[in-house]
Amino acid sequence: MKKQSDQNKLSTLAAAALFIATAALFTGCGGGGDDAAEGSSDAGGGDAPAAEPAGGQMVLTTEIPPQKIEGTPKAIKVPVLEPAPQEAPKMAVPEGTVLLSKGKPVTSSDDFPIIGEVDLITDGDKDAGEGYFVELMDGMQWVQIDLEASADIAAIWIWHFHSQARAYHDVVVQISDDPEFGEGVTTLFNNDYDASSDFGKGDDKPYVETRFGKVIDAKGTKGRYVRLYSAGNTSNSANHYIEVEVYGKPAA
Numbered sequence: 127m128k129k130q131s132d133q134n135k136l137s138t139l140a141a142a143a144l145f146i147a148t149a150a151l152f153t154g155c156g157g158g159g160d161d162a163a164e165g166s167s168d169a170g171g172g173d174a175p176a177a178e179p180a181g182g183q184m185v186l187t188t189e190i191p192p193q194k195i196e197g198t199p200k201a202i203k204v205p206v207l208e209p210a211p212q213e214a215p216k217m218a219v220p221e222g223t224v225l226l227s228k229g230k231p232v233t234s235s236d237d238f239p240i241i242g243e244v245d246l247i248t249d250g251d252k253d254a255g256e257g258y259f260v261e262l263m264d265g266m267q268w269v270q271i272d273l274e275a276s277a278d279i280a281a282i283w284i285w286h287f288h289s290q291a292r293a294y295h296d297v298v299v300q301i302s303d304d305p306e307f308g309e310g311v312t313t314l315f316n317n318d319y320d321a322s323s324d325f326g327k328g329d330d331k332p333y334v335e336t337r338f339g340k341v342i343d344a345k346g347t348k349g350r351y352v353r354l355y356s357a358g359n360t361s362n363s364a365n366h367y368i369e370v371e372v373y374g375k376p377a378a
């Protein structure tokens with residue numbers, strides 16, 4: 127009897143060893159993306175690559191429009207310009223994050239845009255060139271997207287204009303449940319480096335417009351309305367938008 131029990135113990139040990147080896151093999155493969163196995167122990171050598179999103183998260187992706195640079199390049203005269211990205215930005219957002227802004231109503235400080243309509247901002251088209259952007263008048267102007275319900279907002283992805291390398295001035299992005307942005311306002315982004323806007327100097331850097339757009343971490347801020355300001359750009363004094371995408375989950 128003793129011998130048999132030893133044998134059992136041995137086979138149990140063998141099975142355990144096999145299990146660990148298999149687990150290590152799976153961990154080593156890495157490409158599985160089995161985030162569902164949350165709380166998995168670190169027994170199998172938990173050296174997951176840093177790029178992998180943590181449990182309960184996913185990498186946000188979107189359709190990137192084709193490159194279409196036109197006209198004569200102009201100098202971008204701003205201090206501490208963020209380098210232009212060479213590929214689409216990647217941001218980890220909560221699992222289940224969806225595009226909330228497609229086709230949602232847009233209003234603006236400029237009721238009569240010089241070119242185009244504000245509806246272009248949420249129509250899903252992100253191409254450069256004529257017919258795809260709205261041009262608002264000079265000075266500090268805003269556009270506002272109404273998500274039609276409060277949401278936990280994970281990210282805001284912005285394309286101002288990308289057929290010429292340029293940077294927009296005083297880009298300020300805010301979220302609120304108040305359509306007038308009088309109370310309960312969270313400022314997510316502010317790259318006004320010289321305090322020329324009403325919001326004061328911001329810590330974010332001016333950046334070059336590219337087809338990859340600019341994605342801003344909204345950190346789960348709750349709100350129904352997203353408002354985006356700008357005050358002209360390094361090529362001219364007008365304000366432009368091709369598309370703005372707001373990602374998140376409907377508020378519980």
Ligand SMILES: [Ca+2]
Nearest residue numbers: 246251368369
């Ligand atoms: Ca569009």
Ligand SMILES: [Ca+2]
Nearest residue numbers: 318319320322
């Ligand atoms: Ca400024």
